[in-house]
Amino acid sequence: MALRKILNDNHSTLRTRAQEVKNINSAVLNLIDDMIETMREADGVGLAANQVGVPKRILVASDCREDGGVYELINPQCEKAEGEEVGVEGCLSVPGQYGEVPRHQKIIVSALNRKGEKIRLELEGLPARILLHEMDHLDGVLFVDKAVRMLDPEELKSDEEKSDEEKSEEKS
Numbered sequence: 001m002a003l004r005k006i007l008n009d010n011h012s013t014l015r016t017r018a019q020e021v022k023n024i025n026s027a028v029l030n031l032i033d034d035m036i037e038t039m040r041e042a043d044g045v046g047l048a049a050n051q052v053g054v055p056k057r058i059l060v061a062s063d064c065r066e067d068g069g070v071y072e073l074i075n076p077q078c079e080k081a082e083g084e085e086v087g088v089e090g091c092l093s094v095p096g097q098y099g100e101v102p103r104h105q106k107i108i109v110s111a112l113n114r115k116g117e118k119i120r121l122e123l124e125g126l127p128a129r130i131l132l133h134e135m136d137h138l139d140g141v142l143f144v145d146k147a148v149r150m151l152d153p154e155e156l157k158s159d160e161e162k163s164d165e166e167k168s169e170e171k172s
């Protein structure tokens with residue numbers, strides 16, 4: 001496993017629609033392992049492949065449970081979405097900025113796992129928000145495009161006073 005460099009907001013790969021994965025080969029599996037390591041090292045809760053310069057439809061995301069499990073999704077698709085909730089988000093590719101983003105509250109996502117098996121997830125609240133943020137990355141969309149309000153520096157200052165754990169929930 002190895003750490004990958006996380007691209008920042010102006011990089012064109014972040015604005016590229018990622019391509020479907022046709023073949024789950026060793027390069028794809030290595031990429032997933034590296035993405036998990038990179039996400040954890042950066043204290044993030046999610047990472048999309050184009051954030052590390054690979055425009056393929058792959059994402060990793062915390063399952064938000066205590067055991068620290070991670071979803072590894074290949075070619076994820078949102079099958080159903082309902083409800084709406086506004087919450088604060090940040091992004092490892094948009095350092096230092098946070099904004100309020102409306103997202104669907106409940107989603108059903110289908111994807112392939114690393115064995116190529118079809119899986120289906122029903123999520124609500126924070127894990128749903130994280131997956132929606134990461135799926136946007138795969139379409140070249142950043143949270144700043146959807147934010148209804150960016151937090152101002154005063155609010156950011158109070159944000160920095162939060163514990164590391166609270167802050168890490170907001171960066172994906």
Ligand code: NI
Nearest residue numbers: 091092093172
């Ligand atoms: Ni992000």
